[in-house]
Every structure is written in structure tokens, then in C-alpha cells.
Amino acid sequence: MKRQLTEHQKYLDKLKKDKAIVIFFRIAILVIFLAVWELLADLKVIDSFLFSSPSRVLVTLFNLHSSGELYSHIFTTIFETLAGFFIASILGVLIAVVLWWSEKLRKIFEPYIVVLNSLPKIALGPMIIIWFGAGMKAIIFMAVIITVIVTIINMLSGFIETDENKILLLKSMGATKSQIFLKLVLPSALPTMISTLKINVGMSWIGSIMGEYLVSKRGLGYLIVYGGQVFKLDLVMASTVVLCVLAAIMYLVVSIVERTLIKWK
Amino acid sequence: MNKILTLENVTLSYQTKTSETKAVSNLNFSVSEGEFVAMIGPSGCGKTSILSLIAGLIKPSSGKITMFGSEVIEPSKRTGYMLQKDHLFPWRNIENNVFLPLEIKKNKTEENLAYSKGLIEKYGLREFSKYYPKQLSGGMRQRVALIRTLSQKPDILLLDEPFSALDYQTRLSVCDDVYKIIKSEKKTAILVTHDISEAISLADTVLVLSKRPATILDSCEMDIDKSLTPLKRREHPAFSKWFEKLWKELNL
CATH class of the missing domain: 1.10.3720.10 (MetI-like)
Structure with a gap:
């Protein structure tokens, strides 16, 4: 009985782990995307006038918010x-x-x-x-x-x-x-x-x-x-x-x- | 015994764009109170049409169907129809599935609800009454379907191959189960099936139907001890005799 319980526990742990991996990558993709975008704009690889950048978007949102x-x-x-x-x-x-x-x-x-x-x-x-x-x-x-x-x-x-x-x-x-x-x-x-x-x-x-x-x-x-x-x-x-x-x-x-x-x- | 259902010269034709198909031709038989009649015939011979006629779902092209002295012209609450699958509504729990016919007839009185709850309890489903159909086994679901049919207190049960969707093991036990319930509720039943052994093990009378258009080739009184359960009847010496006879008649 005890063994079964641990088997089940293992299974539940695996489920939890899988879910955590999915959530981690979901967030990671977004963060990496934003970071790369910001970096490319700061390093002038892309023209932030045409492509904007996360920081500029935030500033714009803040201005729109305060007005x-x-x-x-x-x-x-x-x-x-x-x-x-x-x-x-x-x-x-x-x-x-x-x-x-x-x-x-x-x-x-x-x-x-x-x-x-x-x-x-x-x-x-x-x-x-x-x-x-x-x-x-x-x-x-x-x-x-x-x-x-x-x-x-x-x-x-x-x-x-x-x-x-x-x-x-x-x-x-x-x-x-x-x-x-x-x-x-x-x-x-x-x-x-x-x-x-x-x-x-x-x-x-x-x-x-x-x-x-x-x-x-x-x-x-x-x-x-x-x-x-x-x-x-x-x-x-x-x-x-x-x-x-x-x-x-x-x-x-x-x-x-x-x-x-x-x-x- | 007194005849509660009589079919006289009943004929049924279907109209399609290209032709007229005769499904049932010159059907004559009657059913006594408390009798268990089984109809066997080759598949597609119009067995289901006969049940639909008796249920008042379709009208015969000619001939007359009389139930309890009056002609059948529309679905009546004196008949209860049971189909191949249980057709329980998945969004209703067991209890509410059983109450469905009462809701349709706007007959949800205290008395009828108590009667239905009594059936649920009597046939061992009380602890499942709040369950959803998905949580029950195929055999149990078919039992619920039967109780749903019984909840409207029909006098005649129309069973359209009610076991054919179940696997063989379940089928034998559900067959016993359903038989016991029908007998203890003292209902008259008409069963349609293509399974000869099922017909012999359940019925008092077996009607052999011809190929389309369906008509009655033979009517056999089963002389197997009526106190035996369907499963036990399969072991009775007379069982194989009847099986052989009916098998031959079907394959003529």
C-alpha cells in the first residue's frame, strides 16, 4: 500500500513538474522576446523610431494613463x-x-x-x-x-x-x-x-x-x-x-x- | 388471457423520391396482458418500424392497431420505448434522467416522483442518483434507461434491441436484470431482436418475421419453465431445440 502511494506521489510530482516547465517557458519566451527587442533598440540594431521598444511603449502607456x-x-x-x-x-x-x-x-x-x-x-x-x-x-x-x-x-x-x-x-x-x-x-x-x-x-x-x-x-x-x-x-x-x-x-x-x-x- | 394489444392487417409503406418501399405487410398478431413477446427477423426487415407503429410514432398505411380498446393514433403514456443505446442525457444526473418522462408529460407530482425514487432505490441505484451517466458502467446505464421508461408507469414496454450495444458478458447479466425488473413490475413487453438465443431466453412467445416487407412467418409458444431466469433458460434442454427450429425458419 505504501509503495503504491509513493508511485502515485511520483506521478503527481511528475505532473507538477511538467506544468511548471510549461509555465516557465511561457513566461521565458515573453521575457526573452522583450529583452531582445529592448536590447536591439538600445544598441541601435533596429531603428526604435520604426520598431519602437518595450521601454518606449511603457512610457507611452504611462503618458496616456496620466493624461x-x-x-x-x-x-x-x-x-x-x-x-x-x-x-x-x-x-x-x-x-x-x-x-x-x-x-x-x-x-x-x-x-x-x-x-x-x-x-x-x-x-x-x-x-x-x-x-x-x-x-x-x-x-x-x-x-x-x-x-x-x-x-x-x-x-x-x-x-x-x-x-x-x-x-x-x-x-x-x-x-x-x-x-x-x-x-x-x-x-x-x-x-x-x-x-x-x-x-x-x-x-x-x-x-x-x-x-x-x-x-x-x-x-x-x-x-x-x-x-x-x-x-x-x-x-x-x-x-x-x-x-x-x-x-x-x-x-x-x-x-x-x-x-x-x-x-x- | 385478455388481449391488450391487437394489430389487424397492418401495412406500412415508405415514400422516397424514387420509389415506394413496403416495410411491413399484412401484420396480424395480438399480445396478452403480462406476456413477453419477442420478434426476431433478419436485419433490416422492418422490426423497428413495427415498434414505432405500436408506439404511435408513425401511422400505418392501412390496417388498425388497437390498444386497450382504442385505436393508436399518437404516442401514448401506456407504452414505454427503450432503444439500443441508453440515450441518457449526459447533462442530467441519474435521478433527473429518470424524471424526464414525467417532465415531458408535465406529471411531476409528489406521488410520481416518489414512485420513481422508489424504483431507483428498489433496483439498487439510490447511491448513484446524483451521479452523471458518464460515471456509470454500460450495464448500469441500461438499467437506468429501463427505470426511466418505467417511471411513466407504462403498461406495455417496447424494447428495440436494448442489449445490442453491450458487450457479451454484460449483455447476459443485463438481460437477466431487465427481465427480473419487467417481471416484478408485471409489465407486458414486446422485444425486437436479431439474436435468436436472446429471444428464446426471454420470451413467452416468439414471432418469426420474414424479410422486408415484414410479415409473420410463425408464432412459437416457448415451453421452457417460466420460473427460470433468462441465463438458466439457456441451459434448458428445450433451448437448443428451439434455437435449431427458429434458426431454420429465419434462414428459409
Whole structure:
């Protein structure tokens, strides 16, 4: 018994060690990258005017922070992204439900969805600006159309994949169509829904930043475009770093939602 | 004994783009209360269609199915369907899987819940009632599936090859298990299978079906001691006699 315990202990130790190695290298890569970048810039191997440097990025971030400007840009972009994310996710799921419900509607709309999916949504940019004006509405709309089509396609295929035999089982119990949907189709598509939400995090960021590239006076996308135009690469890099952090946080939130929702796995 | 289910001249055809397929042709048989009927036939002969007809999931093209004196036109709570796999919902724990039919029928009364909990306890699953299906073995899951079917208090159980997804060892023991439960709950059962020995070891009457379109070739009363468990029946001298006879009839 004691021997077994030590075997198990060894195994656990090995797991711990493996995890530590992974975490160590994750951090090491970042640190080395930043150090090399800083070093190359300091030694003038790369032109820090064009490539910026970690220290310059930090200084830029600090300046943006002390002027208070940083937060208004961050909040603008987060608001647009979250609005796009929620509107598109809810709308997309609802449309997918309707299309699951009626096979006829599904067949009718199939070619439209396929075409809309392949269309680069940025092509609609000029029209969106004309329709919604050069403001936040246009940007949110951009985020929504980029995200909603993917949501519809993913969720619909998640709904359709429901096990036919389980549907048969519910029918034999006398279940109505709405019971089949609520008791079986929706819960079995929950993993699909979570993975769709994860994709949507990325999609709505693309939408809001792309929207800000087209029209905006505020936001991280605006900072990036502005920084590029006036050759302030420090600003571009600093905004990109902030974007990375924000996207990671949003992804983390979805992962936590996933863990609380899908306990049975 | 009194006949609770009768099929008269039942015929079923499927329509496809290219043709009309006859799945069942001129089916006539009846089932008495408490009887265990097994239907055997070559695979793809329309056995499952017959169960779907009795369950009221599909309507016959012609003919009439009568259950407890009234015609079957839609799924009724007097029948309980059990499929090849357990089809437990992985996101529901055992107890909530068993309650599913009650939820569907909006019948979750104190009394019915107590009855279902009683079944869970009686058949040795009480300590697992908060477990998720993934944590149970295949045999146990199939037992849960049976209890789920029983929770709506059906009079007739429709069993569509309920053991075929299990490995041989488990299959024999689950077969005994299910038989015992069905007998102790005094239910009528109709089993569909392609396994001749399973049919002989479980049934009072074995119906032999023809190739598609399915019709009844023979109806055999099993004369094996009814007090024996399915596993013991396999050792009975009459078992091999029946096996040989049914084997020949199936391969005609």
C-alpha cells in the first residue's frame, strides 16, 4: 500500500513538474522576446523610431494613463466590442433557433447565409458609414455583421447534430417540438454555444477595430490608425499591447462561464 | 388471457423520391396482458418500424392497431420505448434522467416522483442518483434507461434491441436484470431482436418475421419453465431445440 502511494506521489510530482516547465517557458519566451527587442533598440540594431521598444511603449502607456486619455479610448472600444458581441450572439442564436425549427425556412435562406458568410464584410464599410453615420453606431453594426453570420452557421449545425434517436425517444414520450428543443437540442448544443462564444470574442474585436479603422474619433483602433498616420509607432505598439490584454481577459471570462455551465463533462 | 394489444392487417409503406418501399405487410398478431413477446427477423426487415407503429410514432398505411380498446393514433403514456443505446442525457444526473418522462408529460407530482425514487432505490441505484451517466458502467446505464421508461408507469414496454450495444458478458447479466425488473413490475413487453438465443431466453412467445416487407412467418409458444431466469433458460434442454427450429425458419 505504501509503495503504491509513493508511485502515485511520483506521478503527481511528475505532473507538477511538467506544468511548471510549461509555465516557465511561457513566461521565458515573453521575457526573452522583450529583452531582445529592448536590447536591439538600445544598441541601435533596429531603428526604435520604426520598431519602437518595450521601454518606449511603457512610457507611452504611462503618458496616456496620466493624461487620462487611455481610459476613454479603452472604454470606447470595450463598449463597442461588448455591444457587438452580445447583440450578434443573441441575434445569431435566435435566428439559428428559427432556422432549426423550420426546415423550409432553412432551405430558403441557405444560399443567402453562404454568400453572406463568404462576403468580406468590410466591403460594406462605405454603405455602413452612409447609413449609420461616422460614429459608434456604424462600428457596432460592423462588429455585429461580422459576428452574427458565424454564430448562425455554428449554432445551426450544433442544433442539427442532435442525436436523432434521442429525439425519437422524446417523441415516444409524447414531447412537443418546444420540449424537444428546450430539454434536448439546446442543452446538447451548449458546448457548441460555448465554442461559438469563444470565436465571437475574436470576431467582435475584429469588427470593432475594423470599424474604428473606417470611422472613429476615439478607441484603440483609432489610436492605432492615428499613430500609423503620424508615424508614432510607439502609440501603435502601446495600443496593440492593450488590445492583447483586453482580448485575453474577455477570453478568460468566457472560459470561466464554460466551466460553470458544463459541469457534466 | 385478455388481449391488450391487437394489430389487424397492418401495412406500412415508405415514400422516397424514387420509389415506394413496403416495410411491413399484412401484420396480424395480438399480445396478452403480462406476456413477453419477442420478434426476431433478419436485419433490416422492418422490426423497428413495427415498434414505432405500436408506439404511435408513425401511422400505418392501412390496417388498425388497437390498444386497450382504442385505436393508436399518437404516442401514448401506456407504452414505454427503450432503444439500443441508453440515450441518457449526459447533462442530467441519474435521478433527473429518470424524471424526464414525467417532465415531458408535465406529471411531476409528489406521488410520481416518489414512485420513481422508489424504483431507483428498489433496483439498487439510490447511491448513484446524483451521479452523471458518464460515471456509470454500460450495464448500469441500461438499467437506468429501463427505470426511466418505467417511471411513466407504462403498461406495455417496447424494447428495440436494448442489449445490442453491450458487450457479451454484460449483455447476459443485463438481460437477466431487465427481465427480473419487467417481471416484478408485471409489465407486458414486446422485444425486437436479431439474436435468436436472446429471444428464446426471454420470451413467452416468439414471432418469426420474414424479410422486408415484414410479415409473420410463425408464432412459437416457448415451453421452457417460466420460473427460470433468462441465463438458466439457456441451459434448458428445450433451448437448443428451439434455437435449431427458429434458426431454420429465419434462414428459409
